[in-house]
Amino acid sequence: MAESLAGAPSLADRAQQILHTACQTVGLDHRGAELLRLRSNAVYKLKDPIIVRIATAPTAAEWLPAVLAVTRWLDQHGFPTVRPTDHITDQPLMCSGVAVTFWDYVPASDLPSTTSELGRLLRDLHAFPTPPIALRRLVDPLASLRANLQQHPDNLTPSERGWLSHHITDLTEQWEQLPFVGPPVLLHGDAWIDNLFRHRDGHVILGDWDSVALGPREWDLIHSHHGQTRFGLNQHDVDAFTTAYGHDLRAWPGYETLQRIRDLYAVSIHIRNAHGDPFSHQELRRRMRSLIEGTTDRWYMKPT
Incomplete structure (x- = not known):
């Protein structure tokens, strides 16, 4: 086991x-x-x-x-x-x-990668044919959250568990009704700017493929928009990403629902790690408080 x-x-x-x-x-x-x-x-x-x-x-x-x-x-x-x-x-x-x-190892440059570069890479990735590899299909983005809630209940208060259980059920039902456009594509699955590395020779490289799957392209696109809501990206960052990819997700009717699903998804890793990692324990408290109170407080990827 x-x-x-x-x-x-x-x-x-x-x-x-x-x-x-x-x-x-x-x-x-x-x-x-x-x-x-x-x-x-x-x-x-x-x-x-x-x-x-x-x-x-x-x-x-x-x-x-x-x-x-x-x-x-x-x-x-x-x-x-x-x-x-x-x-x-x-x-x-x-x-x-x-x-x-x-x-x-990727020898890194001091120059940061950009959301424009991320948008171009995702556009190219989504144009690839389906690889001849048995891949997961993204049919339930909250599955890991549901599992972590069941396996690590003591990392949450009873009221937090109840709140999460209700919203997992509600948003899973809403996910199943989202009007995704086009056939499934090859998804990176965690298409966030921090997973884009600039090589010392100047070109950018996409890393952290643990969530790779076949599924709707909208899942890869929502991460940068969610980054403006929670992780410090600004309007210019998101506009540059959208222009480079060539599709504005904000015009899609499922946008707000997918933002809420991505918000919930982002607490899963900290439920799993809270017992053994002080940062995850602190960040779980921050994110749950923000979700329950309905605020758009800044969240963090690492200790500040």
Whole structure:
């Protein structure tokens, strides 16, 4: 049975243990590893340099083979994506029930990527044919939230659980009635500006494909609009994204409903990680308070 990294007393301490074991297994040196991110994955940069991603989701081993296959396929077809390390072929690696993957390091520029570049990449991605890979279909974007609410009820108060349960049911029903335009496309699934990296040579690369799926293009587009509502993007950022993609989601009749679904979706990872990660515990409190009170308070991706 798969275990969850998030159930440990300290998410960071548990990740360090897994990192040590995983690197020993494949013959890499974990000493001096730099923790880059701790959220849906614990992401480390090794001195080699290689990126190690340690999944916090207990079911990650079920869908990571498709993630690895899609990124290799996209790279072969010229799409600018992160790619799994070639010399570690047996991925994902399972360590104490936790899924670990290894990726080529992208030497980064100090220049930030832009929402215009993200819009162009998503336009190109959505024009790709369906890859010859068994991919998940996005038919229920709140499934992970529903599961985390059931598996980690103690990370919420009774009133918060009741509020979430009601709104999950309501918005799931509304999702099923949304007037999506066009056939399903290849979705990145978490198409947010922070997942776009600028290589030292100047070009941009799209990373973090854990949510890749087939589904309505509107799901990839809503992330940048939601970024203006919650994560500090401004009107210019969103307008530039819309112009580059070539379609204005704000004119679509399902826009407001999809914004509310994306709002709810954004608490799921923090329900899962709140027990072992102080930032997730704090951010869960912030997001639940904002949702219940109906405010548009700023949310955060990392400690400030």
